[in-house]
Structure formats: C-alpha cells, structure tokens
Amino acid sequence: MAQETIQLIKQLVEIPSPSGNTEKVIRFCGQYLSDLNLDMKRNRKGGLLITIQGKNGTKHRMLTAHVDTLGAMVKEIKADGRLRLSMIGGYRWNAVEGEYCEIETASGKTYTGTILMHQTSVHVYKDAGKLERNDENMEVRIDEKTTSAQETRALGISEGDFVSFDPRAAITESGFIKSRHLDDKASTGILLNLIRKISEENIQLPYTTHFLISNNEEIGYGGNSNITPETAEYLAVDMGALGDGQASDEYTVSICAKDASGPYHYGLRKRLVELAKQNGVAYKVDIYPFYQSDASAAVKAGFDLAHGLIGPGIDASHAYERTHITSIENTEKLLYAYVQSSMIG
Numbered sequence: 074m075a076q077e078t079i080q081l082i083k084q085l086v087e088i089p090s091p092s093g094n095t096e097k098v099i100r101f102c103g104q105y106l107s108d109l110n111l112d113m114k115r116n117r118k119g120g121l122l123i124t125i126q127g128k129n130g131t132k133h134r135m136l137t138a139h140v141d142t143l144g145a146m147v148k149e150i151k152a153d154g155r156l157r158l159s160m161i162g163g164y165r166w167n168a169v170e171g172e173y174c175e176i177e178t179a180s181g182k183t184y185t186g187t188i189l190m191h192q193t194s195v196h197v198y199k200d201a202g203k204l205e206r207n208d209e210n211m212e213v214r215i216d217e218k219t220t221s222a223q224e225t226r227a228l229g230i231s232e233g234d235f236v237s238f239d240p241r242a243a244i245t246e247s248g249f250i251k252s253r254h255l256d257d258k259a260s261t262g263i264l265l266n267l268i269r270k271i272s273e274e275n276i277q278l279p280y281t282t283h284f285l286i287s288n289n290e291e292i293g294y295g296g297n298s299n300i301t302p303e304t305a306e307y308l309a310v311d312m313g314a315l316g317d318g319q320a321s322d323e324y325t326v327s328i329c330a331k332d333a334s335g336p337y338h339y340g341l342r343k344r345l346v347e348l349a350k351q352n353g354v355a356y357k358v359d360i361y362p363f364y365q366s367d368a369s370a371a372v373k374a375g376f377d378l379a380h381g382l383i384g385p386g387i388d389a390s391h392a393y394e395r396t397h398i399t400s401i402e403n404t405e406k407l408l409y410a411y412v413q414s415s416m417i418g
Contacts, residue, residue: 074266074270074402074405075398075399075401075402075405076398077266078262078263078266078401078405079244079250079262079398079401080244081105081262081265081266082250082252082255082258082259082261082262082401083242083244083250083252084101085098085101085140085254085258085261085262086240086242086252086253086254086255086258087240087242088101089144089175089177089235089237090140090141090142090237090254090288091141091142091143091144091145091146091161091162091235091236091237092141092142092143092144092161092162092288092289092290092291092292093141093146093161093235093289093292094144094177094235094237095119095140095141095288096119098140099115099119099120099121099140099286099288102121102140102261102265102286103115103121105265106123106265106268106269109268109269109272109273110272111123111124111125111268111272112124112125112126116298116299118287118288118289118295118298119288120285120286120287120288120289120295120299121285121286122283122284122285122286122299123268123283123284123285123286124281124282124283124284125268125271125272125278125281125282125284126278126281127277127278127279127280127281127282128277128278128279128280129279129280129281130280130281130303131303132280132281132303132305132416133280133281133282133283133301133303133304133305134280134281134282134283134304134305134306134307134308134412134416135282135283135284135285135296135300135301135304135306135307135308136264136282136283136284136285136307136308136309136310136408136412137264137284137285137286137287137295137296137307137308137309137310137367137368138257138260138261138263138264138286138287138309138310138311139257139261139286139287139288139289139290139291139295139296139311139367140257140258140261140286140287140288141287141288141289141290141291141292141295142162142237142238142253142254142256142258142291143160143161143162143163143164143238143253143254143291143391144161144162144235144236144237144238145158145159145160145161145174145235145236146158146159146161146233146234146235146236147159147176147213147230147231147232147233147234147236148208148232149232150222150225150226150230150231150232151212151222152221152222153220153221153222154215154219154220154221154222154224154225155191155212155213155214155215155225156176156186156212156213156215156225156230156236157208157209157211157212158188158208158211158212158213158236159208160208161235161291161292162291162292162391163291163391164391164392165206165391165392166206166207166208166211167206168391168392168393169188169238170188170189170190170206170211171187171188171189172187172188172238172239173185173186173187173188173238173239173241174186174187174188174213174236174237174238174239175236175237175239176213176215176230176234176235176236177234177235177236177237178228178229178230178231178234179229179231179233179234180229182229184215184216184217184228184230185215185216186213186214186215186216186236187213187214187216188211188212188213188238189211189212189213189214190204190206190210190211190212191210191211191212192204192210213236215228215230238253238254239253240252240253240254241253241393248397248398248399249323249395249396249397249398250395250396250397250398250401251393251394251395252393252394252395253392253393253394254394255312255385255387255394255395255396256311256312256387256390256391256394257290257310257311257312257384259312259384259385259387259396259401260310260311260312260384260385260404261286262401263310263385263401263404263405263408264284264286264310264408265286266405267284267405267408267409267412268284270409271412276413278412278413279413279414279415279416280416281303282412283299283300283301283304285299285367287367290311290366290367290370293365293370294370295367295370296309296366296367296368296370296371297367297370297371297373297374297376298374300371300376300378304376304378305378305379305416305418306341306378306379306380306381306416306417307368307371307372307376307378307379307380307381308341308368308380308381308382308383308411309366309367309368309369309380309381309382309383309384310383310384310404310408311366311367311382311383311384312327312384312385312386312387312390312396313325313326313327313329313357313359313361313383313384313385313386313387313400314327314359314361314364314387314390315386315387315388315389315390319359319361320357320358320359321357321359321386322357322386322400323385323386323387323388323395323396323397323400324355324386324397324399324400324403325355325356325357325386325399325400325403326349326354326355326356326357326383326384326385326386326400326403326404326406326407327356327357327358327359327383327384327385327386328342328345328346328349328356328357328358328359328381328382328383329342329358329359329360329361329364329366329381329382329383330342330358330359330360331360331361332360332361332362332364332365332366332369332382333361333362333363333364333365334365334366334369334372334373335369337368337369337380337381337382338379338380338381338417340379340417340418341379341380341381341417342358342381343417344411344414344417345381345383345407345411346358348407348410348411348414349407349410351410352406352407352410353406354403354406354407354410355399355403356403356407357386366382368380368381368382369382379417379418383404383407383408384404385400385401385403385404386400
C-alpha cells in the first residue's frame with residue numbers, strides 16, 4: 074500500500090493549498106474517495122469529514138490529517154511592481170529564499186514568480202549575504218513585464234492574493250519522497266488510503282470512526298470542531314520532527330509523548346506503543362519542542378477526550394522536506410492496527 078500512497082502524496086503536494094485557500098485540494102480528496110459508498114460531507118470551515126459506522130456507536134474515534142500548508146499573501150504592491158508578502162504559517166524566510174512561487178488572483182488567474190531578497194545581486198549590494206531575511210527585505214519578482222505598481226495591478230494582482238510555494242516534488246529510486254508540504258500531505262495520503270482499504274476490504278471497525286481532513290491546522294484551529302459528544306479518542310496524524318536531540322527518523326513512525334502544548338494522553342500513547350510492538354511496526358517515541366497539532370487544538374477547545382499524535386518522520390520540517398517509504402509504511406501499519414483495536418480504559 075505504501076507504494077500507492079507515495080504516488081498519492083506526490084499528487085497532493087502538487088496542488089497549491091496555503092491555509093485559507095484549500096478548496097482545490099479538499100475537492101481532490103473528495104473525488105479520490107467518491108467511488109466508495111462513504112458518509113462524506115464538508116464542514117463550514119471547508120474541511121472534509123468522512124464517517125465510517127462501527128459495531129459500537131456509543132463511543133467514537135476521530136483521526137485527522139491536514140491539507141493546508143505554509144504559504145503567503147500579497148501584503149503590498151511595491152513602486153517597482155514587485156510584491157511584499159505576509160507569511161501564512163510558521164516558517165522562516167530563509168527556507169523559501171530563491172523558491173519559485175505562484176500568485177493566484179481573485180479571478181482565479183495565476184502568475185509565476187520567484188521569492189528573493191530585494192538586495193540579492195552581489196554585484197550591486199555589498200552586504201547581500203549579511204542582510205536580514207525579513208518581511209521588509211523579501212519580495213516576489215513576478216514573471217511578467219511590470220516595472221510599476223500600476224502595471225502589476227493591471228495584471229489583476231492585488232493585496233490579499235494567495236501565494237503558494239513550488240513543492241518541487243520528487244520520488245527517488247532509493248525510496249525517498251522529497252518535497253515541500255509533506256507536512257501534512259504525507260499523512261493525508263496515508264489516511265485517504267486507509268479509508269479506501271477499510272471500505273474495499275469491508276472491514277467492520279469496532280467503533281464509529283470519523284476521519285477529518287482539516288484545512289486550518291497551520292494557523293491553529295483546523296481540528297477543534299466537528300467532534301461528536303461520543304468521541305472518546307482523538308488521534309492527529311501529522312509528522313515527526315527531526316533534528317539534534319530528536320529520537321525520530323525518516324524510517325519509522327513517530328509517536329509523540331509531548332509537544333509545546335504539553336503531554337499527550339499517557340494511556341493512549343502507551344496503547345500506540347503496545348500496538349506497534351504487537352504488529353512489528355518500527356517506531357520511535359519523541360518530544361517535539363516547537364509544535365502543536367489538531368489534537369492539542371481540540372483539547373484546548375475544551376473537548377473531553379484522550380488525544381494522541383503520530384506520523385511519519387519528516388526531515389527539514391517547514392522547509393524542503395523529505396521522508397522515506399518505510400516511514401510511510403510503518404505509519405500505515407500502526408494506523409491499520411489502531412482503528413481495529415479496543416479503546417483504552
């Protein structure tokens with residue numbers, strides 16, 4: 074299943090979907106599942122909710138992954154016709170310097186461009202390498218003949234237009250997928266194919282299970298609604314953060330013990346570890362110091378449930394990311410076991 078999933082992930086990352094402008098990718102997710110007889114609906118936030126009835130309808134589970142990504146919005150059209158941006162989501166300007174981008178106007182027309190420092194040319198700006206990468210110095214060079222704000226406006230570009238980053242997705246012969254926006258389209262692909270597997274194999278789940286494809290996680294409130302009163306367990310399927318001092322890697326499923334929001338439910342975390350051991354799933358338990366999830370957003374919103382967080386290990390999060398097919402596979406195996414397992418308590 075992982076081979077199919079990694080191809081699906083590539084399709085997902087190639088659909089622009091910065092937070093606030095996710096209609097195209099949500100529609101793609103719905104179409105991907107449209108041949109199955111599923112209880113599927115859109116919420117008012119624009120997310121996609123799929124419900125599979127289980128043997129027990131008095132206790133529910135919810136699993137979520139998000140399709141919204143980092144991006145930007147046109148803040149200002151400069152006198153020279155270039156664009157000043159406002160960030161969407163928590164990234165650093167150095168992570169997108171030199172990246173190709175796409176500007177989508179209110180009419181739906183798109184233009185390409187490149188995100189650059191205003192003072193890029195080393196032949197002109199002596200301190201080009203030392204200057205701060207910030208809102209003031211970064212800009213978009215539009216791939217159109219424009220040298221003034223008036224000419225840029227004539228293209229139909231205006232303040233508030235969304236800007237998305239070129240994912241540059243590639244799958245290597247060695248089993249890696251590298252791309253922007255694997256956070257969290259890797260886990261979205263995993264959930265979509267899990268839903269398909271459950272449906273096609275006519276698996277009877279022990280509990281009614283909701284799958285939310287959320288679309289506002291990067292700005293903090295993607296999965297804190299549409300939670301039924303019967304929901305007892307909530308599992309966010311996002312990503313494992315890699316770096317110095319981290320246990321997670323690109324080859325295992327990462328089970329989060331704690332992030333910036335605090336510890337995840339200890340009983341649910343232990344159950345996930347137990348399931349991994351029982352099913353031969355390679356896993357790591359980890360702490361993510363600068364991270365929050367849809368599950369933590371749900372708990373902060375006041376829902377009384379056990380919350381957990383797992384996901385494939387993603388290198389260089391919020392930049393040009395990478396993971397390996399074995400991490401995708403281990404995450405799939407753990408989720409397949411989890412949705413068929415008994416609840417904690």
